[in-house]
Amino acid sequence: MLHLRVIAPKRLREQVLDVLRAEPGVGNLLLFPGAALVPEGDEITADVARESVNGVIRKLKELDVQHEGAITLHNLETVLSTTAHRAEEEAEGEGADALVWDELIARTREDATLTMTFVMFMTLACLLAAIGVATDSSVTIVGAMVVGPEFGPLAALSVALVQRRAQLARRAALALLVGLPFAMAVTAFVTMGAATIGWISIEDVTNVHQVDFIYRVGPASFIVALLAGAAGMLSLISSKSGVLVGVFISVTTVPAAGFAVVAAVLGDWSVAGRSALQLLVNLVGIVIAGVAVLLLRPRKSLIPRSAQN
Known part of the structure; x- marks a missing residue:
């Protein structure tokens, strides 16, 4: 599983949240309004099943988040969360076989x-x-x-x-x-x-x-x-x-x-x-x-x- 952090301007907040809420492989979604200083905007984090990452990143790029803010990914070695495990089960495919292109x-x-x-x-x-x-x-x-x-x-x-x-x-x-x-x-x-x-x-x-x-x-x-x-x-x-x-x-x-x-x-x-x-x-x-x-x-x-x- 990967930890996703998005920095996005306030005007893109709801669009980014809609992308993450619509993906079954996303869990533990957090919003920190106005937390980002450079560039200014919101910080949004979530745990994402590996097999769902490519789709999520593609949709975020369509919003131009990578240019107006930032998208970062971090590997999670241990996750103790029923929500995260449910997200992995609902994601299509197998995490061990998932290729995250970025x-x-x-x-x-x-x-x-x-x-x-x-x-x-x-x-x-x-x-x-x-x-x-x-x-x-x-x-x-x-x-x-x-x-x-x-x-x-x-x-x-x-x-x-x-x-x-x-x-x-x-x-x-x-x-x-x-x-x-x-x-x-x-x-x-x-x-x-x-x-x-x-x-x-x-x-x-x-x-x-x-x-x-x-x-x-x-x-x-x-x-x-x-x-x-x-x-x-x-x-x-x-x-x-x-x-x-x-x-x-x-x-x-x-x-x-x-x-x-x-x-x-x-x-x-x-x-x-x-x-x-x-x-x-x-x-x-x-x-x-x-x-x-x-x-x-x-x-x-x-x-x-x-x-x-």
């Missing part, structure tokens, strides 16, 4: 923003991948998978394609097209330095055994990317963030980028090319899976309410 868009927009932190995580992940190649360490490669932040922009790109949001798509593309090449450039510079002082050589690339799966591209690579992308998107729309860790260590996106850089710097263009192909396969597969999950997600509960009670 919540998902806000989350993916934040994760897809090109920031110094994003670039640093991407760079650290690439460097870890390079070290994993040099030491033939699968544990280090797994560390690079977990550290890499590339799933955020890929998820945002999936959302942008489904919702036709060009601005979100540009934001996600910018994060990937700037963050990943920068990380690869830094990794190339470090690799050249390491090769100059003899810390790494082409034999370290050609004789790997524990991490050679990174550049072994095949149908399984694309299938894994699809499954990981689907699991990642499901974790976002269901707020089960723990699943994302499993997603991160399922695909070799950043490790493939790091391996491609190391191999190219050392002159093994065959491995570099296959690693780059692995990178492309992962990027495309994750986006396709994310779009498919958003388009095919369940709209209604598979089990009728009457059967659940």
